[in-house]
Amino acid sequence: xxxxxxxxxxxxxxxxxxxxxxxxxxxxxxxxxxxxxxxxxxxxxxxxxxxxxxxxxxxxxxxxxxxxxxxxxxxxxxxxxxxxxxxxxxxxxx
Numbered sequence: 001x002x003x004x005x006x007x008x009x010x011x012x013x014x015x016x017x018x019x020x021x022x023x024x025x026x027x028x029x030x031x032x033x034x035x036x037x038x039x040x041x042x043x044x045x046x047x048x049x050x051x052x053x054x055x056x057x058x059x060x061x062x063x064x065x066x067x068x069x070x071x072x073x074x075x076x077x078x079x080x081x082x083x084x085x086x087x088x089x090x091x092x093x094x
Contacts, residue, residue, distance in 0.1 A: 001063065002029075002030060002031055002032045004028070004033045005026060005027070005056055006029075006036075006056070007024065007025070007054045007056040007068055008024075008026075008039075008054070009023070009052065010023045011050075016047060016049075016050065016074075016075035017047070018046070020046065021044070022046075022050055023041050023044040023051065024041070024043050024051045024054050024068070025039040025040065025042065026039065026056065026068060026089065027040070042068060042070075042082075042084055043072070048074055048075040049074055049079070050073045051070050051072050051073075052070065052071050052072075052073055054068065054069070054070040055068070055069050056068050065085055065087065066085065067083065067084070067085045067086075069081060069082065069084075070082055
């Protein structure tokens with residue numbers, strides 16, 4: 001239907017310094033990638049946490065649903081894997 005999604009890491013500073021900032025962002029295009037909606041921040045961290053290894057996947061049975069997954073590491077390189085889907089992203093935009 002022409003819908004395209006992208007996921008990206010955004011960061012500044014040297015992790016795990018206290019002044020470092022990083023985030024996982026997603027954005028949507030409804031016209032095959034010619035124009036893009038403003039990004040939605042799925043998570044934003046400072047200091048000792050770093051979000052990494054982001055991936056995005058479309059649901060093959062429901063074209064309205066897209067899933068995102070990433071690692072959230074601490075300064076010892078340990079941490080959980082996070083998962084979210086488009087129905088939850090709508091709440092972040094309002």
